[in-house]
Amino acid sequence: MKKIIALAVILIGAASCQESQKIAFVDSEKVYEEYQEKIDLEAAITKKQEDFKKKTDSLGMAYQMEAAPMQAKFSKLSQQQQQTNPEIAAFSKKWQMIESQIKAQEQSLQEQLDKDLKELNTNVEEFIASYAKKNNYSFVLGKNNSGGLVYGNETSNITETVITELNKAYNSKDDSKTTNSETSTKTEESDK
Secondary structure, three states, X not given: OHHHHHHHHHHHHHHHHOOOOOEEEEEHHHXXXXXXXXXXXXXXXXXXXXXXXXXXXXXXXXXXXXXXXXXXXXXXXXXXXXXXXXXXXXXXXXXXXXXXXXXXXXXXXXXXXXXXXXXXXXXXXXXXXXXXHHOOOOEEEEEOOOOEEEEEOHHHOOHHHHXXXXXXXXXXXXXXXXXXXXXXXXXXXXXX
């Protein structure tokens, strides 16, 4: 633990010795609220969802209109007779196919939505990174619920150094445990 704290102090000291860096932040929620491409995407999604709902509602009405006379016609048949009736089987098969087409369309709409949102996020991140580089920002932080770095100058990235040093500290701690357990094992063997 002491090694990790010492490592953190050294890394903070090294970071503070670097030249002064330009840092900014972006209110991510506001950017997404006011970004026109996102507004247009939401409008297009809403329109597609409304059109899809109209289509499924009209199919539901058609099903009910077609099913009502069949129910009246075949309601007096036994369960077994209904299951073996070719007219009922054809009706069921037809609507099962329509239902699976609706599910496929619904899945396709969801996949397109996910793709569009991912592309939108990528465009925003690339724009912010480009803007930061153009205006000589070392870091752009994101102001949002989770907080986070939106852009960071690669020369200031100490991730690999921290990983290396943490692994060294962990391995040296692991080595001391191994040495202690080997010593205790040897002691136990000599006691026998």
